[in-house]
Amino acid sequence: MTNTEKKSLEEGLQNRLLDYVSYVLTSARGLYKEPHSYGPMRMVDSLEKALFLLRDMGIKDDAIEESVAVIRENRWRVTSDPEAFAQALDDAILRLVKVTLKESSTSHE
Amino acid sequence: MNVLDAIKIRRSIRSFERRSLPPEVIQSIEDAILHSPSGSNAQESHFVIVQDPDQIRRIKRFAQGLSGDPAAVVVLCTNKEEALARGGLDTAEVLRFVNLGIAAAYILLTASSLEVGSCPARSFHQKAIKEILGLPEGIEPELLISLGYSNQPPRPKSSKPVREVISYDQYGKEKP
Ligand SMILES: Cc1cc2nc3c(=O)[nH]c(=O)nc-3n(C[C@H](O)[C@H](O)[C@H](O)COP(=O)(O)O)c2cc1C
Numbered sequence: 507m508t509n510t511e512k513k514s515l516e517e518g519l520q521n522r523l524l525d526y527v528s529y530v531l532t533s534a535r536g537l538y539k540e541p542h543s544y545g546p547m548r549m550v551d552s553l554e555k556a557l558f559l560l561r562d563m564g565i566k567d568d569a570i571e572e573s574v575a576v577i578r579e580n581r582w583r584v585t586s587d588p589e590a591f592a593q594a595l596d597d598a599i600l601r602l603v604k605v606t607l608k609e610s611s612t613s614h615e
Numbered sequence: 616m617n618v619l620d621a622i623k624i625r626r627s628i629r630s631f632e633r634r635s636l637p638p639e640v641i642q643s644i645e646d647a648i649l650h651s652p653s654g655s656n657a658q659e660s661h662f663v664i665v666q667d668p669d670q671i672r673r674i675k676r677f678a679q680g681l682s683g684d685p686a687a688v689v690v691l692c693t694n695k696e697e698a699l700a701r702g703g704l705d706t707a708e709v710l711r712f713v714n715l716g717i718a719a720a721y722i723l724l725t726a727s728s729l730e731v732g733s734c735p736a737r738s739f740h741q742k743a744i745k746e747i748l749g750l751p752e753g754i755e756p757e758l759l760i761s762l763g764y765s766n767q768p769p770r771p772k773s774s775k776p777v778r779e780v781i782s783y784d785q786y787g788k789e790k791p
Contacts, residue, residue: 528676532740536679540738548679582629586773 519563526555546591547584550577569605573598621728626772628732629682631763635666636686640729644689644762647725651718654710657702660718663690663748663756673747678759680738685761689722690744691715696753715757722760732765 507515533548557574560566580594616624641664648662665671665688674688675681681688693715699707706714719735726733736759744756774780783790 525672525676529679532677532743533679535740536738544738551679551682582770 522559543584550581573601616728621724625727626769627734628765629734630767631683631685632766634764640731643725644722647721651721653714654706655702657706659694659697659711660715661692661754677743678739680736681761686763689760690756691758692754692756694754719758726762731762734761
């Protein structure tokens with residue numbers, strides 16, 4: 507990668523990070539008066555945006571992406587079928603538990 | 616497409632193809648706005664149609680309810696002073712929001728009839744959007760409508776049972 511390419515990549519990521527920070531801050535402000543059910547949805551959206559940022563910075567984990575895919579698929583259910591939404595979050599969380607257990611078993615070896 | 620078909624196929628779209636809208640679509644949105652009714656014909660609302668990708672990106676930073684990458688965003692604004700001057704107190708207090716809601720429906724249905732996806736969004740920071748658009752004092756952004764070609768199949772519609780929503784002749788009475 508040339509220096510110019512590196513600089514434009516960094517600028518792109520800086521811009522994306524600013525998109526992200528502004529989004530999270532505006533979401534926090536909005537939730538002060540918005541319906542309670544929007545809270546989990548905004549956190550899920552923030553999570554997805556953060557993971558896209560990490561991916562574009564070259565950090566990738568299939569298990570995390572799978573977990574996000576499950577949430578993403580069911581994200582819209584938060585207002586129409588909250589129970590199904592909660593179950594999708596459970597499913598996604600249990601995938602992350604597996605990652606955590608796998609990590610701790612390898613760190614003890 | 617007739618209006619009822621446009622109503623029935625409309626669904627809030629939150630993920631878009633990276634494709635801009637042809638000028639005819641924007642022209643139709645403009646026609647829809649200009650043909651929208653307003654109480655006492657006050658026409659106090661203002662609409663900013665944003666297509667510049669940089670400006671859309673700025674808006675998205677402060678509009679947490681706006682999902683995906685739309686090709687355009689229509690910002691629907693009220694003007695309280697003009698509403699008062701042209702329509703009176705009721706227009707300033709209530710009708711300007713009714714008028715804006717009707718204009719929003721016209722925009723949504725025009726988009727739907729052209730098979731353009733859309734989503735209204737009220738979750739945004741009003742002052743931030745006002746600054747970004749350079750809106751003058753007294754003109755407030757109240758609703759955003761994203762527009763673009765959907766890249767997702769429409770999700771199912773969940774509606775309340777008809778008797779909870781519609782009565783006939785008297786409150787709570789079912790269809791004769
Ligand atoms: C006044 C208004 C404000 C809305 N604000 C948002 C919003 O900020 N974010 C969003 O994703 N959807 C928003 N919506 C879309 C609704 O969630 C959507 O219309 C509703 O769930 C019904 O789904 P449908 O439009 O697909 O029929 C809004 C709708 C209206 C009418």
